[in-house]
Amino acid sequence: MKQPMPVLREPVIKRRGGRKLKIVLLLLFIVVLSVLFFNSSISEVSSVNIEGERFISQDVIRKTAGISAGDAFFGFTESSIEKKLSTNPAIEHAEVTKKFPGDVRIHVQEYAAVAYELSAKGEIMAILSNGTSVSATNGDFVVDKPLLSGWKQKDPVKTALSKQLAAITAQQLSDLSEIRPDPTKAYPDRIRIYTRTRFEVITAVSVLAEKLETLNAVTETQEPGKVTMLLADTYEPYITDQAENMESIEKESTQ
Incomplete structure (x- = not known):
């Protein structure tokens, strides 16, 4: 018995053009949104x-x-x-x-401020720990740090001094009133320091850090005077006016 042949269906042809059109429209939509976004205030x-x-x-x-x-x-x-x-x-x-x-x-x-100085125009400048000088008029100026005087603007010794001062505690730094350059042939980086406790200190930038403990011991136990801290450390108290008068009286009485 003969069986009927199955009917063959024609293959469905996929329309690729519609898919491409959707992709193009999507890309166009993204571009339009991007243009609108980047031209709006939100971007x-x-x-x-x-x-x-x-x-x-x-x-x-x-x-x-x-x-x-x-x-x-x-x-x-x-x-x-x-x-x-x-x-x-x-x-x-x-x-x-x-x-x-x-x-x-x-x-x-x-950078932390470690000192102050006056510019040629009389403006207060802050000396930062890296040696940079900036105007202190914008900051809260408090006289709790030494004043640098007599220094050249681009003195490398001043830069080295700034780094040394950055390592000093705030309490020690607040006692330093003024620092001047005082170079010699033996010590090109020699400095002269005046403290608020009325001591005059002669030392060098290169040895300042290691001499701080000695200076603290002197200022805490001795009367105001002159301290030299270089190769050797010396201390000499100031001679007061009263002591000078007594000395002159004793000299006159012995004559």
Whole structure:
């Protein structure tokens, strides 16, 4: 018995053109959205908040960072701004964070102030621990650190002195009133220090750190006087007016 032949169905032809059209439309939609997004205010920097500054003004920090409100939020990275801020010699460390939408925060850490000095124009300058001089008018000026006087602007000894002062405790540093250069052939880095406890100290920058304990022992146990701390340490008390008068009277009585 003959069986009927099954009817063969014609293969369905997939229309690839519709799929391609969908992809093109999707891409076009993404492009349009991207253009609208990057031309809207939501893609811009809305605020730049700066904190941690003491002597450097916020305007200087903004100019160094090179960003301001209205700039493209995705046009820069945190690390690129931190690298720009590191070029400022007064900034020891900078941290930049971005928070969408539009918020940029900059936290700076300046080198510590270890001394002050007066510029040629009479302006108070802060000497930082790396030897950089910055105007102290923007910071809270407190006379708790020594005043450097008689120094040249780019004296390498002053830079070395700044690093030495950075290692001194705040209490020790607060007793130092004035520091002057006093070089000799034997000690090109010799300095003269005047303390608030009325001591005059002659020493050298290269030995200052190791001589601090000796200086503390003298100032805590002796009357004000002149202290020399170089190859050898010496102490000589001041002769008061009363002592001078008594000495002159004794001389006259013996004559």
